[in-house]
Amino acid sequence: MATGMTRHRVTRVRWNEGADGATTSTREDIVAREEPLEIRIDGTSWSVTMRTPGDDFDLVAGFLVSEGVIAARDELASLRYCAGFDEFGRREENTYNVIDAVLGRGAVPPTDAHARHSTTTSACGICGTTSIEAVSKQSRFEVADDGIRIDAGILARLPDVLRESQALFDRTGGVHAAGLFTAEGELLCLREDVGRHNAVDKIVGWAVREDRLPLSGTVLQVSGRASFELVQKARLAGIPVLAAVSAPSSLAVDLAAASGMTLVGFSRGASLAIYTCPERVLVPAVAGATAP
Structure with a gap:
């Protein structure tokens, strides 16, 4: 069984078409795992996040980028x-649910360790921060001047490529995904997690550990909606284009516009909606069509 999955016995209930009543059956089902991960910085406990085990080093590295630490x-x-x-201060066996990050030269150690030390759920990317100002950190990378251009047809196909590559989702049906692509539609990295914020952090963490930051000339495609937190994470990694299969929030649109980032929503194969910086998306004109 892969790291991110576990088995549970479930009772299935099925209604019989054209007949009264239902039948039940018991079988094993595969469920996406969700476990806590304690993140320490230089030996000091800093945050606890809920995640799907796997690519944990990428997750922590990406989280540090998202928090403006590295x-x-x-x-x-x-x-x-x-x-x-344990609760009595006794050392436990290694459960692979605690990671210590040792910072190097040039890192910006967090000054709000006590405020940030709270449990972050897999559904939340900014829980535990003290204010919206603390979240809106100034990125070290600029995306406004990124010269990337992407064909609208390629952009519209990215959700299908992402879905076809989701091995964990195929087994469990219960995880989000984030994929990093080139402007030509080549998949560079894919990560899955029960938390969509975690999936993005794993992508960014992979990039920083591969010495690829800033991620100029790339497109980040995510499952679900585009929230303020996901735009912030993309901005801090220097990603110029963020696309989601669902809707963006108003704060996500505002932050993308202020950052010079292209934000795309409702990307579903046959159509998409460009909310900010549409000049990066090349849309072929239909022969004989006139502008409204």
């Missing part, structure tokens, strides 16, 4: 799993 591979000296402690 922006380059050299600013992260090391990542390691370590044992936790």
